[in-house]
Amino acid sequence: MVTIKDIANKLGVSISTVSKGLNGADDISEEMRQMVLDTAVEMGYAPKRGKKPGKRRVCILIENLEYENIDQFGYEIVLGFKLSAVRHHCEVSVIPTNLNLLTREKYDCFMLKNGFSGAFLLGFALHDDYIQQLNKTNVATVLLDNYNPNPFVGYVGTDGYHGIDMAIKHLHDYGHKKIALLNGSKNCMVTNDRRLAFLQAMERYSLKADPKLIANGYYVADCAKDYVSTFLNHGATAIMCASDLIASGVLYELKRLGVRVPRDVSVVGFDDLPIARRLSPSLTTIRQDRLSLGKSAFMMLEELINGINISKVLLKPELIVRDSTGPNPKL
Known part of the structure; x- marks a missing residue:
């Protein structure tokens, strides 16, 4: 496992400099901080798992998915995730993304730089750059309706x-x-x-x-x-x-x-x-059941952060029969 000392040796700087770069201290240059982050990602560094309750930070990254009111598909998913996070004393940041953000900074570097232990990705398409980067990530990540074979990445969805x-x-x-x-x-x-x-x-x-x-x-x-x-x-x-x-x-x-x-x-x-x-x-x-999808996503993310590799969680759907279906008129 890569340590802070390994990164310091690679860069030829002190351990304290690397620690400051990883933790966002403001008494080192932005150039040095970026160098520390890039080197940490390149070497496969991962922060220690299992942080104390109240200290863990995770994020929901959202692309091309509406989620701000109850009529929108993502609303209850985000709500369910947040409800579970609160019970586990975990802080959640909801971050809308765009092409500029995705191309400006690599996924692992973004997560490390912002102190996130894991992420839930919503609305990403198969060709998106961040989805491609997940092939090699060591960051605990949960995808909605998307699969990646990386053991650090899980998939939650409906059957x-x-x-x-x-x-x-x-x-x-x-x-x-x-x-x-x-x-x-x-x-x-x-x-x-x-x-x-x-x-x-x-x-x-x-x-x-x-x-x-x-x-x-x-x-x-x-x-x-x-x-x-x-x-x-x-x-x-x-x-x-x-x-x-x-x-x-x-x-x-x-x-x-x-x-x-x-x-x-x-x-x-x-x-x-x-x-x-x-x-x-x-x-x-x-x-x-979008509320349960969000709750399941957080539960899966917690397990991935703690080193338990869960591949897939699928919830059962339900047929709701209303007025838009009836007998074939041609019979």
Whole structure:
């Protein structure tokens, strides 16, 4: 294990200088501090684990995910994480990120410089630079709906395969055969998983998955207008959506086209955001327990910080049946 003394020997400076650089002291130059941090990261230095209660600091890094009010997907996840952190006397910093931040400073260096013992990353895509850097990190890190084989990195999420299976069975029981999938953005692991889950479920219930009825949009309502007409033209009687926001856009577009829900077309969402109950008709959807996701993320992060390598925690989803689904009108 790399020590402060090892870093000092590498740089040819005193142990106290290295200690000051790692702990943010203001009586050394910024240049020296950055040199200490870069060398520590390069050598694989990690602060001692298991700090006393009340002293540990962790962060939530958020990119491309809304979280500031209860109607937004990330709100309850962040809240659940914070609630668990408070019980463990742990300080949490919520840090929105952007491309400038991610490219200006390496992940391990950022964590070490700010004294964070670990991090929960929300909203990052597979191609993001920080996600790539996690292959070699020794910082305890938890990802939402993302996987990395590094033993210092864990994955928390909802079992989308089970969720999609419940939704397709529900539509199958209503007699639907031509089921469309309006998925999310391509560079996202959960999008890839939901597509595979959809294909597996369709096969399980002896339904044919038509490539013309499968499309990738984005996790926003506005993407629906680009695909709904195509689905209808190819005979879809039900549309499975990768999120409630996408489903809200689908409902709006169907209404604009004069298509009745669920009399003509059934619609299913994923997440069970508060908006799902307020839509007209109210949305049948797959519920993710986002508060428990946040709590589970903190529990996993604590274990990773303490040297217990947990790979994955998946919560079970729940099918919430409301007014947007009904029998296949063509039967």
